[in-house]
Amino acid sequence: MAETPGPDGRPPGRPPAATPLGRFRSEVRGAITPRAGLIMLGVLVIELAFVVSYIGAFHSPTPDRIPVAVVAPAAEQGAVIEKLNSIPGEPLEGRPADSAAQARAMVLEREVDAALLVAPQERGDRLLVASAGGPSGVQTLELVFRKADPSRPLQVTDLRPPNEADGRGLASFYLAVGLVVGGYLASAAASASYGARPPDLHRVTIRLGALAVLSVLSGLGGAIIVDQVFDALTGHFAAIWWIGALTTFAAAAAGMAFQILLGPVGIALSVVIFVVLGNPSAGGVYPAALLPPFWRDVGPALPNGASVTLLRNYAYFGGHHTATAWWVLSAWAVGGVLVSALVVGFRRRPAAADGPPSPTAAGGTGATA
Template identity: 80%
Template sequence: MAETPGPDGRSPGRSPAATPLGRFRAEARDAITPRAALVMLGVLVLELAFVVSYIGAFHSPTPERIPVAVVAPEAERRAVIDRLNGIPGEPLSGRPADGVAQARTMVLEREVDAALLVAPDGRADRLLVASAGGPSGVQALERVLQQADPSQPLRITDLRPPNEADGRGLAPFYLAVGLVVGGYLASAAVSATYGARPANPHRMLIRLGALTVLSVLSGLGGAIVVDLVFDALPGHFAALWWIGALTTFAAAASGMAFQVLLGPMGIALSVLIFVVLGNPSAGGVYPSALLPPFWRDLGPALPNGASVTLLRNYAYFGGHHTATAWWVLSAWAAGGVLASALAARFRRGHRPPEPAAATGV
């Protein structure tokens, strides 16, 4: 006599795991644990944040208050500056310069991005630029000035173009990206091998020492590549080496601090800060003056942006206008060391006492 199937379609006495659907559910539970599902969800969030950050930063580069020095006859200077500052959207921020020599100095020392030399008698004005600071910024300036007064001819003089082997002046940006990625990946590799949280402060110091050695070698390797191998940023080997070393250590020490404080989630925080937010705001593909407000304000405060500023300004502009970038990189490095040390000491001081050894009679 045949058995009558139950309400769920199974034969009486047949266990749920014996059905194809039950076996699939059991295999799925074994293949993807709740923790794995949570990690996958975190990866999805980071992926979407990556897309939002990069498209948000680059989808519509718009100049805003680009500093421009103005050289003009004294009777006209104020009017020219007011006209530049009054362009709709405020793409420019004009300021006076006493003469051509001062204007050139202001451009080469990165006090301004360009200098406008107003010619008398309707002749072509001159725009002094330094495209090594970002060719896209120069193109935006030229476009704004031509749209503001199409009838006035404009002649561009590039005081500091990128090196021939540097293409569009992006070598400092790509070098900084590589150094930062190397730093946080090194800290993640140490954590993946021996655990995110060192067992005691001594091991934490040993890890920091290893990351210091790696950072010095990272800076050396980066300087060799951009100077000796590709000749993209020649003539500043020592400066590039130590900027690279500090960049790598800042990312490594910060990444280690995140992991000491948060465990494996610290790696996700490193990716969020250094990749999702840091790279598009670093001022590489587009200068910061062309980025939307959030990325423009954030970039100089992160290691990526500080490193790009240091590498670019030492390679092309004699190290001018770099004090803030030095402080930012140093603060990330010192903050990472301090946070790791305090967290390791706190964990040691609050470790539960080990049980006393059992004694027998």
């Protein structure tokens, strides 16, 4: 029979701590459980990882092999490209283009970030850019070219600036951030009902169905906000809607898979992947070419970066250069569904081998479902 605690919370017969330090330890043990202490330690780790990731990605943006198409007389084109590629630090990667029209198309189809039109008989050169793909990247390009040859004037032509209501061209980034956060929070909310690990494939299917419906509504809401309410990304309502739906579902399905694999710890893993790593590497604040190697490499493989690419390129560039981003989002969505189904299916097999469940287990109590 359990002993009834005394008025001070200690079992009867146990003397109070004799020293102030002992009393303090006793009070701490009574206020914070070991499990709560571990959770707080985990929060500290995630917090510091957040700081490291964001400062590491943004503290010193440096251009790295930004692709630039070069149009110049045949006798000089090779020398111009070699000069661009030999700039200290390799900020540029020159590529030949046959004509100004081809170079313009390469910029607008996102094959290159800019195009340099060299006219030796004239006093200056012309740089074609598309700041809707990232104003900070265009500013960096201008600085690189002006430093490379300060004596030669450079005329910059912006082929595709952001919409007036899109300001710094960040609407696609903030929309993607909201959609991804909504997705993994939705999966966490679903786990609050009957636990992070559904007991069978039927419950998994129901949860995934609910997340799919929420994702469609999420994409619709996002499209209404950026198109109809703020006029930031206009003229591509249906495309933005379904990109938003897939983005939300990819994060939700992956978040659910993490929770089924790891329990509540899976929510922390979602935060690490989608917030700590995904946001700074998404190419929103700075394009990938300005990020350090780790963030530049990991960004396109995460839902955040894929979503930004899709939203931006459909809103401004006719959907060009988006195949990889579609595959990435689809892989996260399908992978989340398959992992959830397979893990729950394998966990059900040992239980089935032990015989039919008892009436209590079959009915459930609601605490472990």
